[in-house]
Amino acid sequence: AQRVTQPEKLLSVFKGAPVELKCNYSYSGSPELFWYVQYSRQRLQLLLRHISRESIKGFTADLNKGETSFHLKKPFAQEEDSAMYYCALTRIGAGNMLTFGGGTRLMVKP
């Protein structure tokens, strides 16, 4: 069975500081991993996916199959980055169905 773990429920940093939101997964197949973000009073939305190898809003995430990790990083946090972040994994045989981690609340202080 697949599982996604986000060890930190809350991460608090100051504006301009680097940010790393941790995500570890367990999955026997070849995974596709995502980061979703939910800003206050807004719907859950896709931030980035590992296959795209893109940087969105300054965030990047590298899939490390050896460590089974997909940590989300940003070199300089902004106040508007404050939100709930969810790491997610696809599951074979159920389309694009996502298994989510428990989420990490990022608070960026001025």
Next chain:
Amino acid sequence: GAGVSQSPSNKVTEKGKDVELRCDPISGHTALYWYRQSLGQGLEFLIYFQGNSAPDKSGLPSDRFSAERTGGSVSTLTIQRTQQEDSAVYLCASSSTGGYHSGNTIYFGEGSWLTVV
């Protein structure tokens, strides 16, 4: 429509009553998903539809929960004899296809906030 639409946005119901939550996916999206977001529990998968079929119902927490989808579009999640632990945000999502590694994005609705008192 422009996005996934859910109704009602808020529902307060008495314990023991039945509730129905509705989801209108993005037009043309064949895959539809229901998730539950409970306080402190993260996002929990409930059920997945491909067209009108539900190949994966593994996440439904009990037989009080059921869902259907008609015409390959609108879906209804029904909770019978609601309990206080059913209080949560019920999220619906859709995507254009259900293919694995298809690269398609899943789009979420704003959710239906259910409170059972």
